[in-house]
Amino acid sequence: MLLLLLLLLLLLLLLPLSLSLSLMPPPRGWRHDPNRRSTMNHFHPIMLIRHAEKPLREPRYAQDNPGAGGQHGLSPRGERRAQLLAAYFASSDEVLRERGLCRPAFIFAAATTARHRSTRPVDTVKPLAAALNLPVRDDYGSDPPLAKVADTLCSAATQGAVLVSWRQDTLPELARAIGARTVPAEWPESRFDMIWLLERAGGEWTLAQVPQLLLPEDSEAPIREDFGYGPA
Numbered sequence: 001m002l003l004l005l006l007l008l009l010l011l012l013l014l015l016p017l018s019l020s021l022s023l024m025p026p027p028r029g030w031r032h033d034p035n036r037r038s039t040m041n042h043f044h045p046i047m048l049i050r051h052a053e054k055p056l057r058e059p060r061y062a063q064d065n066p067g068a069g070g071q072h073g074l075s076p077r078g079e080r081r082a083q084l085l086a087a088y089f090a091s092s093d094e095v096l097r098e099r100g101l102c103r104p105a106f107i108f109a110a111a112t113t114a115r116h117r118s119t120r121p122v123d124t125v126k127p128l129a130a131a132l133n134l135p136v137r138d139d140y141g142s143d144p145p146l147a148k149v150a151d152t153l154c155s156a157a158t159q160g161a162v163l164v165s166w167r168q169d170t171l172p173e174l175a176r177a178i179g180a181r182t183v184p185a186e187w188p189e190s191r192f193d194m195i196w197l198l199e200r201a202g203g204e205w206t207l208a209q210v211p212q213l214l215l216p217e218d219s220e221a222p223i224r225e226d227f228g229y230g231p232a
Helices: 002-022 076-089 093-098 120-132 147-157 168-178
Strands: 046-050 106-109 162-166 194-201 204-211
Touching: 046 147, 046 168, 076 120, 106 120, 106 147, 120 162, 147 162, 147 168, 162 168, 168 194
Parallel strands: 046 162, 106 162
Antiparallel strands: 046 194, 194 204
């Protein structure tokens, strides 16, 4: 009984101290950063793709002519890739895991802007969005700076896997803005057939290249690192 009374007395003595500590102002120089990401968060993969094929200026084959979307849309070949991507990412979880991928819970695409009038990033993922009953978020253009885009993608990745359809010229910069440290400096003009898979482990984002292999001319070869790579 005496021991219990002593414990209650000790708690009563400590209560004012704990209240005063909770009301203390933050340390000098401390600033709240709403964009700071907790290291305790679990991040799902972020998958980056370039939009599908566009019409060629001097097409040699019908598949390289403008498709239903005209000059700012996909070519017939690009439209075919978009349909195949829908089947690809809507596959069973088991099939996707065998490829090192997962079904996206969020779909993002580069927006149409005054500078970039093409609708190809959105057109590429429309069939997939319809298959998965997901919206296509095209809140951002593809021009730098891309830090805000990267933060939005990382925030979404705490809730589920993310697929991003982007423009070729700033895809490497977007990967670096997310946090990947080994990224080819350029995405080649001729490549539409690669997936950059970004995964977070040990507090860092890593980049792996997964070939789509959806169309006969698709290549297994990764985008060459001798385009340049290194720390962000």
